[in-house]
Amino acid sequence: MTIETLSETSCFGGRIGFYRHASSSNNCDMQFSVFVPPQAEHGKVPVLTFLSGLTCTEENFMVKSGAQRVAAELGLMLVSPDTSPRGEGVHDDPDDDYDFGLGAGFYLNATQDPYAAHYHMYDYITQELQAIIFSNFPGDQERHGLTGHSMGGHGALTIGLRNCTTLHSPWGQKALTYYLGDDQFAWQDYDACEVARRSGDVTKFDSILVDQGAADPFLAEQLRPELLEAACKEGGLPLELRIHDGYDHGYYFISTFIEEHLRFHAERLSD
Amino acid sequence: MTIETLSETSCFGGRIGFYRHASSSNNCDMQFSVFVPPQAEHGKVPVLTFLSGLTCTEENFMVKSGAQRVAAELGLMLVSPDTSPRGEGVHDDPDDDYDFGLGAGFYLNATQDPYAAHYHMYDYITQELQAIIFSNFPGDQERHGLTGHSMGGHGALTIGLRNCTTLHSPWGQKALTYYLGDDQFAWQDYDACEVARRSGDVTKFDSILVDQGAADPFLAEQLRPELLEAACKEGGLPLELRIHDGYDHGYYFISTFIEEHLRFHAERLSD
Numbered sequence: 298m299t300i301e302t303l304s305e306t307s308c309f310g311g312r313i314g315f316y317r318h319a320s321s322s323n324n325c326d327m328q329f330s331v332f333v334p335p336q337a338e339h340g341k342v343p344v345l346t347f348l349s350g351l352t353c354t355e356e357n358f359m360v361k362s363g364a365q366r367v368a369a370e371l372g373l374m375l376v377s378p379d380t381s382p383r384g385e386g387v388h389d390d391p392d393d394d395y396d397f398g399l400g401a402g403f404y405l406n407a408t409q410d411p412y413a414a415h416y417h418m419y420d421y422i423t424q425e426l427q428a429i430i431f432s433n434f435p436g437d438q439e440r441h442g443l444t445g446h447s448m449g450g451h452g453a454l455t456i457g458l459r460n461c462t463t464l465h466s467p468w469g470q471k472a473l474t475y476y477l478g479d480d481q482f483a484w485q486d487y488d489a490c491e492v493a494r495r496s497g498d499v500t501k502f503d504s505i506l507v508d509q510g511a512a513d514p515f516l517a518e519q520l521r522p523e524l525l526e527a528a529c530k531e532g533g534l535p536l537e538l539r540i541h542d543g544y545d546h547g548y549y550f551i552s553t554f555i556e557e558h559l560r561f562h563a564e565r566l567s568d
Numbered sequence: 569m570t571i572e573t574l575s576e577t578s579c580f581g582g583r584i585g586f587y588r589h590a591s592s593s594n595n596c597d598m599q600f601s602v603f604v605p606p607q608a609e610h611g612k613v614p615v616l617t618f619l620s621g622l623t624c625t626e627e628n629f630m631v632k633s634g635a636q637r638v639a640a641e642l643g644l645m646l647v648s649p650d651t652s653p654r655g656e657g658v659h660d661d662p663d664d665d666y667d668f669g670l671g672a673g674f675y676l677n678a679t680q681d682p683y684a685a686h687y688h689m690y691d692y693i694t695q696e697l698q699a700i701i702f703s704n705f706p707g708d709q710e711r712h713g714l715t716g717h718s719m720g721g722h723g724a725l726t727i728g729l730r731n732c733t734t735l736h737s738p739w740g741q742k743a744l745t746y747y748l749g750d751d752q753f754a755w756q757d758y759d760a761c762e763v764a765r766r767s768g769d770v771t772k773f774d775s776i777l778v779d780q781g782a783a784d785p786f787l788a789e790q791l792r793p794e795l796l797e798a799a800c801k802e803g804g805l806p807l808e809l810r811i812h813d814g815y816d817h818g819y820y821f822i823s824t825f826i827e828e829h830l831r832f833h834a835e836r837l838s839d
Binding site: 307309312360361362363365512542543545549550553556 | 577
């Protein structure tokens with residue numbers, strides 16, 4: 298497993314870098330970014346992986362969130378993967394929309410042709426990328442948190458709980474039909490609400506923190522946090538859902554609240 | 569003077585917005601962005617204008633710097649203008665390079681055809697934009713600071729001192745020849761080193777803070793902070809020049825050090 302360094306520079310006393318490698322899960326080259334905090338000079342540090350939303354690459358979070366400042370204070374390594382396989386031969390949305398195909402891997406393993414050939418983001422995030430991170434960077438494998446935004450926030454929930462709910466949004470319905478087929482039973486492993494509802498074995502979570510902007514244009518039709526709230530209640534999961542007036546779906550929302558998510562994880566990942 | 573609101577949303581408890589207006593200085597439509605901190609609900613606040621570097625628009629600083637967090641803490645309004653006139657009829661670089669023409673206004677008033685028709689960024693920044701800001705936003709006209717990066721850091725120095733040094737860099741030589749003609753005497757008003765050298769009337773500056781990355785690829789040929797250092801010494805100006813190992817020219821450098829620049833200005837702009 299060799300990785301190619303695309304760029305590296307200093308940032309808040311640590312190092313930010315962009316990397317490329319041949320992915321066996323996705324059967325194509327993949328890129329990711331890593332911020333190594335200055336504390337890593339003295340030993341392994343906990344790792345927080347951020348899963349991005351629709352249309353994003355490995356770059357958006359590192360460029361726009363400002364999270365490196367707090368990560369450098371807390372001694373957290375940050376990892377930001379791309380959101381789908383890419384390159385020649387990777388099938389995109391037949392309608393060329395932004396909400397499916399390239400930039401829209403939904404953190405699942407596709408079973409339907411032609412997507413099954415490359416779209417294995419679930420395996421990529423849960424297995425391959427972890428192996429690469431922990432063999433190439435000074436991260437502590439025993440202390441690894443997961444967070445994200447939009448499609449990536451959902452991905453963090455499904456993967457974090459065991460897998461996670463997209464059944465009730467048009468985005469999710471489109472992607473799951475293409476990637477997994479018409480049988481909605483097969484969708485349940487990748488639906489945060491379904492997973493939360495049946496989660497008897499997730500007592501290791503002392504809490505799940507979800508922030509949501511009240512001025513988010515996708516709130517009523519696509520995001521529907523009330524479904525997650527009901528499912529967590531049913532499954533006995535300790536969800537803290539916070540609604541913030543005036544905030545929309547964009548990166549100013551993320552940059553405003555990311556600090557609290559980093560502190561949330563750092564507290565739980567401390568030695 | 570009417571301005572059109574392109575977008576507005578919440579950010580760190582304040583509001584970030586993007587606006588467009590017809591510019592009489594540049595004879596075209598111009599766009600700018602403003603962050604209004606939450607303290608503005610209780611009265612006028614000091615303003616810090618950030619001038620961006622080559623290729624940037626009014627968006628880069630607001631999206632990438634993370635400066636809103638500290639501005640919201642300090643009660644500073646942030647203003648980020650575009651870096652050149654744009655639109656139909658605005659002449660670009662004849663060679664289509666990034667270092668002249670669109671996105672490269674160098675914060676001067678062009679005197680040479682065909683650029684003299686639109687490229688009046690000096691008047692735009694020092695007069696027109698200020699009038700718009702102070703008549704449309706709750707900024708205190710008596711407390712207004714100026715900062716920037718790269719071409720914009722130079723612009724902040726020339727405008728801040730009275731005007732500011734590009735004579736000694738290939739970027740500056742190209743732009744000044746096209747915008748101002750071959751007579752290098754005419755360049756001096758827009759050269760930070762020349763202005764600094766002859767500045768007897770700048771005692772109102774108790775200090776000038778300049779940060780520079782030691783791994784910046786433009787350092788030796790284009791940026792040459794040692795010339796500014798010598799000129800400030802000659803002109804009796806209190807320059808604090810800090811060189812930071814490992815940092816390059818990019819936005820990770822800006823996001824790392826912008827907090828100290830905001831605190832520097834807020835301290836000097838306090839009531």
